[in-house]
Amino acid sequence: MTNTWEWTIDEPLPNTPAGTNIAVQVAMPGPGTATITFGSVAVAGTTTIALLESPQPLPQGYLLSGAGYYDLVTNAQYVATSGVTVCLAYDTAVIAAPAQLLHYDETLSAWVDITETTGAGQVCGNASSLSPFAVATE
Numbered sequence: 001m002t003n004t005w006e007w008t009i010d011e012p013l014p015n016t017p018a019g020t021n022i023a024v025q026v027a028m029p030g031p032g033t034a035t036i037t038f039g040s041v042a043v044a045g046t047t048t049i050a051l052l053e054s055p056q057p058l059p060q061g062y063l064l065s066g067a068g069y070y071d072l073v074t075n076a077q078y079v080a081t082s083g084v085t086v087c088l089a090y091d092t093a094v095i096a097a098p099a100q101l102l103h104y105d106e107t108l109s110a111w112v113d114i115t116e117t118t119g120a121g122q123v124c125g126n127a128s129s130l131s132p133f134a135v136a137t138e
Helices: none
Strands: 019-027 033-043 047-051 068-074 084-089 100-105 110-113 115-119 122-127 132-136
Touching (some): 019 047, 100 115
Antiparallel strands (some): 033 084, 068 132
């Protein structure tokens, strides 16, 4: 007797087209939507967000309670020097204002506050790359 199995792998459809000022909306783990705006995308691809299970510790002074950690990734080829604006939703009942957006800088091995704007349960900032991000408060 021979057993036969068949698998189907559903790859996510590209959600990041080539072009300039490309805004991509991605459902966040939990409530809300993330918006990632690429200044320039050379080759289309897929952008995703996932909870970061084992983040680096936040800098002293930030509250660990309620902080959200996310891993933003894309296989689209974007021009880092053209900028990437990241906007993440957060629950205002869990994270007190003012929320801050932190980006983990691999070169510095440290979280860097990149907050540009906050309001209505969303915090935005500019980054040169995608990698771990955190939403927290001091």
